[in-house]
Amino acid sequence: MSGALFPRERAVVAPGAVHVPGWLAPARRRELVEACRVWARGPAPIRHTVLPGGGVMSVQTVCVGWHWLPYRYVRTADDVNGARVADFPDWLVRLGREALSAAYGEEGPCPPAAYSPDVALINFYDGSARMGMHQDKEERSGAPVVSLSIGDSCVFRFGNTETRGRPYTDVELASGDLFVFGGPSRFAYHGVPRVLSGTADLESGMSSGRLNITLRETGLS
Numbered sequence: 001m002s003g004a005l006f007p008r009e010r011a012v013v014a015p016g017a018v019h020v021p022g023w024l025a026p027a028r029r030r031e032l033v034e035a036c037r038v039w040a041r042g043p044a045p046i047r048h049t050v051l052p053g054g055g056v057m058s059v060q061t062v063c064v065g066w067h068w069l070p071y072r073y074v075r076t077a078d079d080v081n082g083a084r085v086a087d088f089p090d091w092l093v094r095l096g097r098e099a100l101s102a103a104y105g106e107e108g109p110c111p112p113a114a115y116s117p118d119v120a121l122i123n124f125y126d127g128s129a130r131m132g133m134h135q136d137k138e139e140r141s142g143a144p145v146v147s148l149s150i151g152d153s154c155v156f157r158f159g160n161t162e163t164r165g166r167p168y169t170d171v172e173l174a175s176g177d178l179f180v181f182g183g184p185s186r187f188a189y190h191g192v193p194r195v196l197s198g199t200a201d202l203e204s205g206m207s208s209g210r211l212n213i214t215l216r217e218t219g220l221s
């Protein structure tokens with residue numbers, strides 16, 4: 001983060017879970033923000049996901065490659081407008097591989113060259129949005145999840161694979177940060193209890209709010 005007072009260091013938060021601060025250069029943040037703005041318009045526009053019990057998620061989400069609805073992946077946005085979601089672009093596969101190299105080097109739970117993410121979940125948080133503790137477990141692949149953050153900082157809570165509760169670690173994710181979780185941490189509970197409003201990264205092209213992009217392999221064909 002350009003505004004950080006002190007250098008923030010790469011940290012292994014749990015086995016297989018790595019935080020790389022400021023990994024996305026400003027130009028890449030801007031390109032990603034622009035791409036997300038286009039995806040947010042369609043073919044299936046960004047929306048607040050409605051949960052099976054009737055609850056409405058406070059974040060807004062748009063998907064690329066596959067459409068996530070609780071709790072499965074489909075090709076068409078049946079809970080939005082029925083449109084087939086945008087194709088997953090090759091440049092995003094390359095970005096996912098670079099992210100794995102940055103987090104793990106060549107020694108991680110998945111060789112970067114073998115990583116083939118095919119879905120991106122793009123979440124937009126306004127200042128009051130949150131995400132409860134959950135596991136990413138609709139994927140049939142155990143490949144790592146790559147998470148990229150742009151805009152306002154947040155508190156990201158990274159827990160354990162057994163329960164939504166403690167032990168967990170709270171990590172501040174700022175604009176440009178990369179967080180990868182794979183290997184023994186792939187199915188750890190995680191969530192976002194708080195967005196830190198007023199921490200915008202204006203260079204990214206976002207004046208407020210937080211964007212999070214997770215890249216995953218669904219293991220589906």
Ligand SMILES: O=C(O)CCC(=O)C(=O)O
Pocket residue numbers: 121123131136147149156190191192212214
């Ligand atoms: O916004 C984040 O940092 C986490 C997003 C997340 O947990 C998800 O999309 O499943």
